[in-house]
Amino acid sequence: MKLGPAVKGWWAKRKQREEELNFDPVKAEQHEDGLLRARERMQRLQDERAAEHQQKAEERSAEERDEKINQWETFGVVGKSKKTKPSAPPPSRRDYFPMSGHGGGGGYRPARRNGQ
Numbered sequence: 001m002k003l004g005p006a007v008k009g010w011w012a013k014r015k016q017r018e019e020e021l022n023f024d025p026v027k028a029e030q031h032e033d034g035l036l037r038a039r040e041r042m043q044r045l046q047d048e049r050a051a052e053h054q055q056k057a058e059e060r061s062a063e064e065r066d067e068k069i070n071q072w073e074t075f076g077v078v079g080k081s082k083k084t085k086p087s088a089p090p091p092s093r094r095d096y097f098p099m100s101g102h103g104g105g106g107g108y109r110p111a112r113r114n115g116q
Helices: 002-020 025-079
Strands: none
Touching: none
């Protein structure tokens, strides 16, 4: 018979009983208050970082917007097309013959056979 697991269980129960007997509510409250202050401090730091990140993102988007506006102003005339007449459709292929079977396409497929 192995005693390891039984001894570990007994030892854990003993430790728990000791902690319950030595419980100090003042210390526990101080510990909880310390944890709360630490959480508040961490949240405050995270909020500051988020605000900085948001500000940088807004500045970056404003710079990109200004850059696009400058590009439009400098290249605006060059980018416009002066075509008024639509282009003619491309000429058809002379070697195309649909009955020859070449050139891909779906081909013939018979209708679906229902089991009726």
